[in-house]
Amino acid sequence: MINEILTMNGYGFYVWSAFVFTFLNFVTLYIVTMVQYTKEKKKFIVKFGTLNAERAAFAKSQSINKEILSNTSSN
């Protein structure tokens, strides 16, 4: 059974290559996107940390900024 799934009547090389290629593309795209997302978020947190109290309070009044900061631990 397992041998049949692997060899696929002589077509195993082609079928598995296509699926592995697809899978590797998925993993690469996911990792690259995740790295970009994390990098941008870290940059935001660092910049936010440099703001003085008044500017930080103003920035925090925007819901999206609050959301970015609150999501830091969950992603």
Added chain:
Amino acid sequence: MFKYFKPNKIFSVTSKAPKYVLLLFVIIFSIGLTEALILSPEDYKQSHAVRIMYVHVPAAWISLGIFSVITFLSLIGYTFKIINFFLISKSLAPSGLVFNIIALVTGSIWGKPTWGTWWAWDARITSMLILFLFYIMYLVAWRIYENNDKAFKVTSVITIFGIVNVPIIKYSVDWWNTLHQPASINILSKSSIHISMLFPLLIMTAAFALFSLLIFLMKYNTELIKIKNKGLDRL
């Protein structure tokens, strides 16, 4: 109506959605893989090589679909000056490109056992390669012009030229004598594919659509944070 597309309003949803989409994708993709590699029958002519269809066809469909959506959003965005539509388009493009590459490469792998060649300058394959070039041009334009008015203009023009190629891809197998087989699935008429093969194909399409949604959400959130980073600089 457009006020609902304001980034501030939708970020609270898009920032939480990826983990649920990822979970759903893993479940659907696992079912799809089991169906495609083990449970679905082999073809009477192509034998097990037909299984390549389960990655090749959904990838081609989604890559074409994403380019069409990008064009539509770019045109609406440019006409009504809705910057968020450009952000959505920009965030969709990477997964569209990757699905285009998957369609081209898996098509080439499928071509070897069925046609006896890895590549042919056939109308369908060549027009898919042209779509790949349009995706590259679109993404390079964003790299060059960043998020400014010129980027909106240039990327819109690229999509307008690129969308001409989409019906050519779709009907190339009918208009010309090609190595590539005609469509087996028709929405308006009876499909020539058996249900035992159609079912895994639709499951894999759903999985691929979920994956592109996942990448889109992550990319879109990144773009929004990038804009907010610039906003902090101006404070």
